[in-house]
Amino acid sequence: MLDNASMKITRRTLAISALAGAAAAQQTTSDELEQARKQVELTSQTLLKYEIAISAEPAFQFKA
Amino acid sequence: MPEFSEELYFSTITEWNAKLKAKQVSALELARAFAARLEKLGPRYNALALPLTERAVKKAKSVDDDIKRDRFRSPLLGIPFGAKDLLSVAGVPTTWGAKPYAAQVFDYDATVLQKLDKVGAVLIGKLSMVELAGGGGYRFPAASLFGPGINPWDRSRWSGGSSSGSGSAVAAGLVPFAIGSETSGSILTPSAYCGITGLRPTYGLVSRHGAMPLSWTMDKLGPMCHSAEDCGLVLAVMAGGDSNDPGSAGKSFYYAPEFARKMEDIRVGYAPVDFAEWAEPSARPVFEKALADLRALGVKVVETKLPEFPYRAVVDTVILGEAGSVFEPLIRSGKVDELADKKQIAGLKACLGISAPDYLKAMRIRGEIKQAFRRLYADVDLLLAPTRYGPATKLGDPLDKGITDRPIPQTPGMNVLIGAGNLVGFPALSLPCGFADKLPVAIQLVGLPFSENMLLAIGKQYQSHTDWHRRRPPV
Numbered sequence: 001m002l003d004n005a006s007m008k009i010t011r012r013t014l015a016i017s018a019l020a021g022a023a024a025a026q027q028t029t030s031d032e033l034e035q036a037r038k039q040v041e042l043t044s045q046t047l048l049k050y051e052i053a054i055s056a057e058p059a060f061q062f063k064a
Numbered sequence: 065m066p067e068f069s070e071e072l073y074f075s076t077i078t079e080w081n082a083k084l085k086a087k088q089v090s091a092l093e094l095a096r097a098f099a100a101r102l103e104k105l106g107p108r109y110n111a112l113a114l115p116l117t118e119r120a121v122k123k124a125k126s127v128d129d130d131i132k133r134d135r136f137r138s139p140l141l142g143i144p145f146g147a148k149d150l151l152s153v154a155g156v157p158t159t160w161g162a163k164p165y166a167a168q169v170f171d172y173d174a175t176v177l178q179k180l181d182k183v184g185a186v187l188i189g190k191l192s193m194v195e196l197a198g199g200g201g202y203r204f205p206a207a208s209l210f211g212p213g214i215n216p217w218d219r220s221r222w223s224g225g226s227s228s229g230s231g232s233a234v235a236a237g238l239v240p241f242a243i244g245s246e247t248s249g250s251i252l253t254p255s256a257y258c259g260i261t262g263l264r265p266t267y268g269l270v271s272r273h274g275a276m277p278l279s280w281t282m283d284k285l286g287p288m289c290h291s292a293e294d295c296g297l298v299l300a301v302m303a304g305g306d307s308n309d310p311g312s313a314g315k316s317f318y319y320a321p322e323f324a325r326k327m328e329d330i331r332v333g334y335a336p337v338d339f340a341e342w343a344e345p346s347a348r349p350v351f352e353k354a355l356a357d358l359r360a361l362g363v364k365v366v367e368t369k370l371p372e373f374p375y376r377a378v379v380d381t382v383i384l385g386e387a388g389s390v391f392e393p394l395i396r397s398g399k400v401d402e403l404a405d406k407k408q409i410a411g412l413k414a415c416l417g418i419s420a421p422d423y424l425k426a427m428r429i430r431g432e433i434k435q436a437f438r439r440l441y442a443d444v445d446l447l448l449a450p451t452r453y454g455p456a457t458k459l460g461d462p463l464d465k466g467i468t469d470r471p472i473p474q475t476p477g478m479n480v481l482i483g484a485g486n487l488v489g490f491p492a493l494s495l496p497c498g499f500a501d502k503l504p505v506a507i508q509l510v511g512l513p514f515s516e517n518m519l520l521a522i523g524k525q526y527q528s529h530t531d532w533h534r535r536r537p538p539v
Contacts, residue, residue, distance in 0.1 A: 029401075032410035036201075040384070040414050046377035047425045058427035059434060060281060 068097050073237035074536045077294045080240060081139045084131060091131060091142030091186065095124035098144040099188040102238040105539060106189070109219075109236060110211040111229035113149035113190040114156060120144065120188040127184045138183035139297045146239040148230050149190040150197060150276035151177055151285075160276045161208050161226070162195035164399040174274025175309070176243060176285055176302045183301050191229030191242055195403050197250060198226040199278045199387040200411030203462050207405035212459050215257060216537040217503050221456040224254030230288045231258035236539045241289040241298055245275060247282045248379055249482040252508055255288055255494040256451035259504030261523065261533055262288045263295040266513045267489030268313030270299075271306030279386040280311060281427075282486050291533050292493065292523025296321065299516060317516060324521030327361045332509070333368030333444035334478075341473035344454030347505045350498035351450050354507050357497075358448070361525050368444055370478055371436035373429060379483040381418060381426035388415030407464075430487055437488045445518065447485075447510040449478040451494040455503030485510045493519040496532040504532070 075083075083089045099117040106112025127142045152158045152170035159166050177187060192210035194202060205212035205222040213228025215221040216236040223232040227244030231254025234242050244251040246264045255262025263286045270285045277283060287298035296319035305314035339351045359365050394400050395412050403409050440447075457463065466472075478484075485492050492510045499505065511519045527533050 029406055029410060032406050033413055036407070036410040036414035037417055039380075040417050043377045043380050044419070044422050046374050047381060047422055047429070050374055050377075050425075050429055052425070052428050052432065056428045056431060058424050059431035060427060 070539070073098070073101060074290060075240065076290045077139055077143055077240055077297050080143055081141070084142045085136065087131070091124040091127040092121065094142060095120045095144050095186045095188060098239060102146065102189050102233065105236060105238055106233065109214040109216055109223065109232040110208070111192055111213070111223075111232045111236070111238065113159060113161070113192045113210060113229060115189045116153070116156065116187055120186050123181070123186045127186065130184060138301060140180065140301055141184035142186065143240050144186045144188045145180065146189050146191040146230065146233050146242040147177060147187060148193050148227050148242070148244050150193060150245055151190075151243065152274040153177060153187070153190065158190070159209055160196055161193040161210065163209050163402040163404070164394060166209060170274070172274060175271040175306050177274070179301050179304070185301070188239065191233050193228055194226035195405070195408065196391065197245060197247060197276065197278045198408070199391065200384070200408040200415060202405040203407035203464055204405055205457075205459050205463070207403070207408055209404070213254070214459070215456045215503070216539060217259060218456070220459055221503060222257065222459055224257035224456060226250040227254050227288065231255060231260060234258065234260045234288050234290065235537060237536060241287055241294055243285060243302070244288045245283060245285050246486065247278050247284075247383060248486045251286045251288060252451050252482060252492060252494045256496070256506035257456035257504065259496045259506070259532070259535060259537070260288055260290060261292050261295055261496065262286065262494045263299060263516065263519070264486075264492045265299060265303065265516060266313070266491045268311050269315060269317060269514065269516070270302045271304070271309040271312055273306055273308035277390050279383045281386065282383060292495065292520050292527055293321070295493070295523070296516070296520040315514060319520065320517055321521050321524055324517060327363050327522070327525060330363045330446065330518070330522065331444045332358065332363050332365050332446045332448045333440070334365060334448040335369055336367060337473055337475050337477040338449045338453075338479070342453050342477050342479050343450055344500065345470075347450070347454050347500035350500055350505055351507065354497035355448075357530060358522075358526065361522070361529065363522065365448070366444065368440065368447070370476070370480070370484060371433070371440060373433050373436070375433070375480040375484050375487070378426045378429050378433065379487055381422055382430065382487070384411070384415045385418045385423035385426070387412065388418055392416065433484065434488045437490070441512050445511065446522070447478065447481065449481045449508055451506040451508040453479075455500050455505050481508065481510060489513060491516050491519060493523050495523050495526055496535070497530070498532055504535070
């Protein structure tokens with residue numbers, strides 16, 4: 001079995017690691033929302049550039 | 065309380081089954097020992113969502129009655145397990161890892177849990193997860209009602225998501241196996257980061273009735289275990305048609321490694337750039353060794369590449385479009401703001417802006433991707449790539465930062481294989497293959513629909529020649 005006994009971590013280090021993420025996450029929601037909407041728009045443009053045959057149907061089936 | 069050695073908690077299902085059959089241990093002893101361990105150590109990794117000890121003890125007692133009469137219905141009889149908290153269990157909270165659903169209670173068990181119960185497996189607890197299985201896209205591992213999933217190999221690292229608790233609980237020997245779910249990487253990623261074996265089944269093979277929907281056309285449930293063989297044993301119980309799941313393929317799965325094709329007859333496609341450039345430098349020697357070990361098994365390893373498509377745009381549009389519909393009431397009610405991750409809140413709100421033409425365009429391209437994959441698989445039986453290009457990320461690191469410390473490779477290799485494989489609904493197996501920076505890394509094998517037996521046969525062969533799946537963290 002792998003000897004990992006030297007890989008100890010203190011509670012303080014663990015808390016700092018976890019809270020660093022939480023602190024950085026406190027951006028304003030409006031900034032985040034603007035970025036998310038921009039990403040949806042970029043994704044839409046990427047799809048638009050892809051040419052597809054008019055006969056191609058979506059990848060799901062309706063079953064009667 | 066029975067006294068088990070630390071090493072015993074990492075036994076495989078096959079090993080526990082032998083001990084139960086030989087009456088060296090009872091189902092009740094097993095359930096009590098694992099339930100106590102899960103309750104004691106689960107919080108250390110933020111892995112435990114809800115202990116179900118009382119229910120487990122009751123179940124184990126009835127299983128012992130069967131064992132006394134030598135009625136062994138399945139290799140899973142008497143084996144304790146945990147389930148991701150997106151699966152409904154009657155009468156107790158099913159939170160989906162998210163604060164807005166913290167008090168949600170269903171009055172029925174998910175189909176997979178009913179199936180596991182029927183063969184005598186013993187559910188001992190619900191396991192933590194990323195909120196709403198990550199729907200909307202999250203930036204930090206802390207995106208969960210239970211806090212960030214902590215990796216048993218290094219507690220400053222993430223256990224991966226979204227099946228975070230399933231990954232860390234199996235890796236730390238808190239449960240012999242767990243059920244996870246995958247829409248795009250949520251079984252494979254925590255399996256790789258935690259050094260366990262995870263199987264994403266073919267879309268439709270396992271019923272999702274009773275599981276949180278995120279993306280109806282992409283969601284799958286699968287086993288996360290100590291070995292490929294264990295994955296086969298669990299999948300055989302989980303799989304099967306279900307009229308309650310509109311996506312059900314109506315097929316069963318029989319684990320039959322004895323009928324596997326010869327290794328020499330199997331062609332495995334890979335992209336060298338994955339191993340030489342996309343992989344993190346510390347992991348490259350490990351992945352190269354895994355490639356060499358697979359060659360040594362006799363399989364033919366050939367260079368190949370994925371057909372060119374806008375995979376990320378298609379994956380994002382399909383998942384976000386469907387998630388937007390699933391969670392529209394949550395978003396419009398404003399309760400979405402109770403989620404832990406700001407990026408995810410914004411991502412879910414933005415879902416409502418995805419147009420019907422964009423969603424349908426993505427689904428039309430998806431059809432072409434499926435056809436192109438079929439053509440690709442005319443030349444190979446499987447695709448091979450690193451599951452993730454490096455070991456688990458640090459708990460505080462943003463998950464969307466990408467490569468920042470080295471040039472981005474010029475050719476894509478199979479860096480989109482997780483998304484692409486999920487789009488086409490193909491099964492995948494993640495196998496631990498070594499350590500980089502003292503953390504586990506893994507390779508993934510992706511096969512044609514319903515080729516799970518082939519994936520598992522190679523996995524079993526690989527694990528009979530290596531011991532990476534046997535390594536365990538210092539718990």
